[in-house]
Amino acid sequence: MGGGLEIAGCGFSKNERLRTRPEIDRVFKEGRRYSVKGMRLHVLSCPGAPTRVAFVTVRAYPGAVQRNRARRILRECWRLDKAGLRGGFEVVVVLYPGFDGFETRQAQLRRLIRQAGLLLPA
Numbered sequence: 801m802g803g804g805l806e807i808a809g810c811g812f813s814k815n816e817r818l819r820t821r822p823e824i825d826r827v828f829k830e831g832r833r834y835s836v837k838g839m840r841l842h843v844l845s846c847p848g849a850p851t852r853v854a855f856v857t858v859r860a861y862p863g864a865v866q867r868n869r870a871r872r873i874l875r876e877c878w879r880l881d882k883a884g885l886r887g888g889f890e891v892v893v894v895l896y897p898g899f900d901g902f903e904t905r906q907a908q909l910r911r912l913i914r915q916a917g918l919l920l921p922a
Contacts, residue, residue: 812879818854818890827854827892834915838899841912842892851918853878853891861897870900877906885918 818824831844855874861867874893893912899905913919 812875812882816850816852816882818852818892823852823890824854824856824892827890831890831892832916834912836908836911838896839905839908839912840894840896841909841916842894843916843918844890845888846890847888849888849890851882851885851887851889851891853893855893855895857895858897861895866897866900870895870897870905873900873902873905874909877902877909880906881910881913884920885913886920889918891916891918 818827827842827844831842834841834843855871855878857867857870861870874895878893893909895905899908
């Protein structure tokens with residue numbers, strides 16, 4: 801396994817991520833919250849800036865392997881759907897254990913994205 805093919809413009813670079821604790825805490829404190837069973841989305845509007853995201857797991861995850869796998873799966877779900885999202889938001893996705901299949905996480909994320917109004921107009 802190794803470096804797979806990436807579609808142009810569909811990567812996931814560091815400037816698309818919320819990376820520091822103060823940035824993430826600001827989204828938690830000031831952003832709006834949307835939830836489905838197994839996942840929660842915090843969204844803060846930042847007009848004029850590119851949309852950035854962070855993926856956070858709760859401490860209840862059974863171990864590092866499961867926690868990291870859950871974040872990798874969700875990061876891939878986000879990467880595949882980000883071309884259809886509006887710009888100007890900071891997003892934190894909180895994951896809960898027990899729903900770690902790709903299809904399940906993708907459906908949860910898409911539902912939350914629709915609830916939050918992050919989709920580009922059709």
